[in-house]
Amino acid sequence: MTASAASAIPDATSQQTKHLNDHRLSFTGLSVRYDRGPTILQNLNLSLAPGEFTVLLGASGSGKTTLIKTAVGLIRPASGMISLNGSVLSGKRPKQLRSKLSMIHQDFGLSPRLSVIQNVMAGVAAETNLFRVMLQAYPRTIQRRAIERLVDVDLSPEHFDRRARDLSGGQKQRVGIARALMRDPEFLLADEPIASLDPMTADRVMTLLKQLGRQRGIGVLCSLHQIEIARQFSDRIVGMRHGKIVFDGAPKDLSAKALEKIFGAPPSPVEMLSSQTGALS
Amino acid sequence: MTQTSASAANWKAKPIISTQTILIVLAVLITLGASAERMKLDTFFEQATQFAGQMVGLNETSQIGASLQRITGEMFPLAISEQTPVSDIPDFDQNELPLFSSLEIQSREISRLNPDTLQLETLKEEDAVLIEHFGYLFFLMEKMLETVEIGVWATLFAVLVSVPLAILGSQNFAPHRAIYLLIRSAVSFLRAMPELISALFLVLCFGFGPVAGILALGLHGVGFLGKFFAEEIETSDPKPQEALKALGASPLTILRLGVFPQILPALLGLSIYILDRNIRMATVVGLVGAGGIGQELRGRYDLFEYDRVGTALLLIFVVILALDLASAQIRKRVT
Numbered sequence A: 001m002t003a004s005a006a007s008a009i010p011d012a013t014s015q016q017t018k019h020l021n022d023h024r025l026s027f028t029g030l031s032v033r034y035d036r037g038p039t040i041l042q043n044l045n046l047s048l049a050p051g052e053f054t055v056l057l058g059a060s061g062s063g064k065t066t067l068i069k070t071a072v073g074l075i076r077p078a079s080g081m082i083s084l085n086g087s088v089l090s091g092k093r094p095k096q097l098r099s100k101l102s103m104i105h106q107d108f109g110l111s112p113r114l115s116v117i118q119n120v121m122a123g124v125a126a127e128t129n130l131f132r133v134m135l136q137a138y139p140r141t142i143q144r145r146a147i148e149r150l151v152d153v154d155l156s157p158e159h160f161d162r163r164a165r166d167l168s169g170g171q172k173q174r175v176g177i178a179r180a181l182m183r184d185p186e187f188l189l190a191d192e193p194i195a196s197l198d199p200m201t202a203d204r205v206m207t208l209l210k211q212l213g214r215q216r217g218i219g220v221l222c223s224l225h226q227i228e229i230a231r232q233f234s235d236r237i238v239g240m241r242h243g244k245i246v247f248d249g250a251p252k253d254l255s256a257k258a259l260e261k262i263f264g265a266p267p268s269p270v271e272m273l274s275s276q277t278g279a280l281s
Numbered sequence B: 001m002t003q004t005s006a007s008a009a010n011w012k013a014k015p016i017i018s019t020q021t022i023l024i025v026l027a028v029l030i031t032l033g034a035s036a037e038r039m040k041l042d043t044f045f046e047q048a049t050q051f052a053g054q055m056v057g058l059n060e061t062s063q064i065g066a067s068l069q070r071i072t073g074e075m076f077p078l079a080i081s082e083q084t085p086v087s088d089i090p091d092f093d094q095n096e097l098p099l100f101s102s103l104e105i106q107s108r109e110i111s112r113l114n115p116d117t118l119q120l121e122t123l124k125e126e127d128a129v130l131i132e133h134f135g136y137l138f139f140l141m142e143k144m145l146e147t148v149e150i151g152v153w154a155t156l157f158a159v160l161v162s163v164p165l166a167i168l169g170s171q172n173f174a175p176h177r178a179i180y181l182l183i184r185s186a187v188s189f190l191r192a193m194p195e196l197i198s199a200l201f202l203v204l205c206f207g208f209g210p211v212a213g214i215l216a217l218g219l220h221g222v223g224f225l226g227k228f229f230a231e232e233i234e235t236s237d238p239k240p241q242e243a244l245k246a247l248g249a250s251p252l253t254i255l256r257l258g259v260f261p262q263i264l265p266a267l268l269g270l271s272i273y274i275l276d277r278n279i280r281m282a283t284v285v286g287l288v289g290a291g292g293i294g295q296e297l298r299g300r301y302d303l304f305e306y307d308r309v310g311t312a313l314l315l316i317f318v319v320i321l322a323l324d325l326a327s328a329q330i331r332k333r334v335t
């Protein structure tokens, strides 16, 4: 942890010296549709602040994954604009700016037969010499950085050489987070990062995400469908329904009426129960 | 409700044998009958009955029986030794015989006309002959090794060519749909071409010997592996690939980190299957002159030396049996 603390401090201070208002991730008039299908996101406007933990709350199929994938460039928007620090990200995909965004995946997105450390170093594979990537011979500095990130996410050295498939779900997501942190992102976009974890593990992973975001001044957009977890961890909640933002406010403003707007009918008892068990842990 | 129950009452089960079925069966029988005549199956039937009759003692001889008797008679005992007249061996040193060999003096009787007496006389001529007791067997083993080497090189060729072809010929990594279609059809063509026939032509291009065999089997192997490798790439888990893409990784990086580690065991299993198959087929392409034990076997067959043919067959049988067992074991372990 000493190594991680040392590396975390300069990150945080450098973030604070910048003009915070310029460092926003903004979606303006964003519309997304899959080829010839219906429009999934409709004229969406959203602006995220650095260091803020925003939960994207919405029912299944509301478009959470679509929004996050569009932000990191996996989906090309039909129209609208994504910008970071006032520079446009969409369109020709400027690599330099894209590298300020990292995604965390619901199913972790690790290569199961590669080792933990190889998976983490893959976080900067795009910025590394292709020949080195092919031989999996990364420079020392990158290896050291990967180890630091693994320590930051509380994984112990005995796991570093293990194959990713031999880890537990919670450990896998920690590797996913370490990989996302390799490129020192300004924003983390986490798509239901705890959906396949048990409540206890989910709580720990959420705590870690929140803590890392705060320490490093990273803005986090975390999609969830569990209401209680959203309330517990977020600084801001954005509610989504049928590809439109129907709520945007502090967790304390998430009233029963707001929930009805987001989820349509009042949340079912099952949904309440599952979010409560999540909160209990 | 009433409508459905009315139509249900009118419903009849289909007859088990319809006129259509009977017509189809008749047509098939007539076609088979005509074909049987073209295939001279009647002659075969006659010969087979005759042979069966001989077996149970009804008649004295049969054509099949006679041929079998002749072939087995000449095949056994199997030839495993090699004899060479010492006069044919340059720098022969009697004190340093090769391993497992001995010298034998063979005498021959030669009749010739004595020019002085003008009478026919018989002379005894003595020849020293080197007998290597396992000479032919060792020679065949060397040829068998050549066959195995042909199979290994052909597999190496097939794997090395197939990996890039499979990448360019997979739906998710082909740079253009035209390239995908071109590669997939080329690969299908290679698969459709029987290796025995391509070997015939390659022997014309490259002459008798292993190179023609390696190319014939290698190209056919590309036909298989090019297709199966591409299918492995296409069906490999998209999640790690998507995660790498979100990190801005290039297609090559995605293949290296997100695809190949996952499909490697499958690729190994397929390659070992092709290796097994190539070694088996290497004996066959040898028959048309593409090197190895097959070429030797064909040569002896043409000279009616069935005792040597028999030894070659036995050796092939033993090696292929061992290979089958080994490859099944290895494939079980890698996949």
Ligand SMILES: Nc1ncnc2c1ncn2[C@@H]1O[C@H](COP(=O)(O)OP(=O)(O)OP(=O)(O)O)[C@@H](O)[C@H]1O
Residues within 6 Å of the ligand: A034, A037, A040, A058, A059, A060, A061, A062, A063, A064, A065, A066, A067, A225
């Ligand atoms: N590849 C695709 N092609 C066509 N339609 C898609 C595709 N992916 C998602 N959709 C549609 O887009 C809509 C939004 O999907 P999305 O995955 O963004 O929702 P989500 O909020 O992430 O849901 P969940 O909570 O189930 O993950 C859904 O109606 C879905 O059917």
Ligand SMILES: [Mg+2]
Residues within 6 Å of the ligand: A064, A065, A066, A191, A192
């Ligand atoms: Mg989703």
